[in-house]
Amino acid sequence: xxxxxxxxxxxxxxxxxxxxxxxxxxxxxxxxxxxxxxxxxxxxxxxxxxxxxxxxxxxxxxxxxxxxxxxxxxxxxxxxxxxxxxxxxxxxxxxxxxxxxxxxxxxxxxxxxxxxxxxxxxxxxxxxxxxxxxxxxxxxxxxxxxxxxxxxxxxxxxxxxxxxxxxxxxxxxxxxxxxxxxxxxxxxxxxxxx
Amino acid sequence: xxxxxxxxxxxxxxxxxxxxxxxxxxxxxxxxxxxxxxxxxxxxxxxxxxxxxxxxxxxxxxxxxxxxxxxxxxxxxxxxxxxxxxxxxxxxxxxxxxxxxxxxxxxxxxxxxxxxxxxxxxxxxxxxxxxxxxxxxxxxxxxxxxxxxxxxxxxxxxxxxxxxxxxxxxxxxxxxxxxxxxxxxxxxxxxxxx
Numbered sequence: 001x002x003x004x005x006x007x008x009x010x011x012x013x014x015x016x017x018x019x020x021x022x023x024x025x026x027x028x029x030x031x032x033x034x035x036x037x038x039x040x041x042x043x044x045x046x047x048x049x050x051x052x053x054x055x056x057x058x059x060x061x062x063x064x065x066x067x068x069x070x071x072x073x074x075x076x077x078x079x080x081x082x083x084x085x086x087x088x089x090x091x092x093x094x095x096x097x098x099x100x101x102x103x104x105x106x107x108x109x110x111x112x113x114x115x116x117x118x119x120x121x122x123x124x125x126x127x128x129x130x131x132x133x134x135x136x137x138x139x140x141x142x143x144x145x146x147x148x149x150x151x152x153x154x155x156x157x158x159x160x161x162x163x164x165x166x167x168x169x170x171x172x173x174x175x176x177x178x179x180x181x182x183x184x185x186x187x188x189x190x191x192x193x194x
Numbered sequence: 195x196x197x198x199x200x201x202x203x204x205x206x207x208x209x210x211x212x213x214x215x216x217x218x219x220x221x222x223x224x225x226x227x228x229x230x231x232x233x234x235x236x237x238x239x240x241x242x243x244x245x246x247x248x249x250x251x252x253x254x255x256x257x258x259x260x261x262x263x264x265x266x267x268x269x270x271x272x273x274x275x276x277x278x279x280x281x282x283x284x285x286x287x288x289x290x291x292x293x294x295x296x297x298x299x300x301x302x303x304x305x306x307x308x309x310x311x312x313x314x315x316x317x318x319x320x321x322x323x324x325x326x327x328x329x330x331x332x333x334x335x336x337x338x339x340x341x342x343x344x345x346x347x348x349x350x351x352x353x354x355x356x357x358x359x360x361x362x363x364x365x366x367x368x369x370x371x372x373x374x375x376x377x378x379x380x381x382x383x384x385x386x387x388x
Contacts, residue, residue, distance in 0.1 A: 033236035039267030042227035073233030189377035
């Protein structure tokens, strides 16, 4: 069975690359799941999408990057939580979200120019123009840094939006409780100089 | 080797239960990593901490909940992203965050009263008092809902805070680039009625 097939609530799913790309580009972190001898491990990290790949960087000593590039299949999940959904009945409560789940094996980005471009893209995602507003990596730093790219070929998006589902029956619909959504907004505060 | 031992940057780590609990109580979602035949799968979901356990609920048809309660060891990761950290050099850029990684096997919460208490705690976490401001689950709904609890016994927290690290040398420290942090704030917007 195709592992990107959506089992739960498939109506919320999408394999549209534009939809997937937009979620990847808005999110600042992803959660990387990889197999360790004792079971799966899930680690949060920053990332950047470059074309059809997700790029993650870190120390050459990172167990996560080693597992991503040398281990079996990994899973990268990206989640944007948009709202809490309050219904008149307890079990109709939900959340609005946009998520991407991508499966695959990573490849190490080896070429110097490719590594530099990847790191610059991450900096510019975090703060537009930042790659030209700081000292670029030198050879020693580049050597100590690993960049791993995971393809978005086996990826799917899942989105829930809007208000609570209609209640199951007229009695529930007539309940006097408030129903609606509480939007969640992530914003950038004032910069604090070091 | 103890799998909660922190390998990367152990100085950022903590096994203090108060630290772990506070992160769990502030975060609205976690990422659940479980083993599937083709490799790890990572799924975002809401959760609530009740005492020394993380509670997750969903449909009895949820593959994630089945894996959590009947499969091997799983990993639940909770991440709060607090700030982007901008340094004078590209590779000193970082992020401030608070995260918890918990390993273990889940147990199905079977008793009716325990399930109701767990669902009420989740509602009250999402919106204080909400469990008394909606219709509680009925027997049919409860039967279709699975609650799984994962112990926090094998858990660790990791925290980065503050500004960028000191630059490696005087030349870098003298660079004219701005350095500091961009705080990230998640806030609740105005409620939107259904």
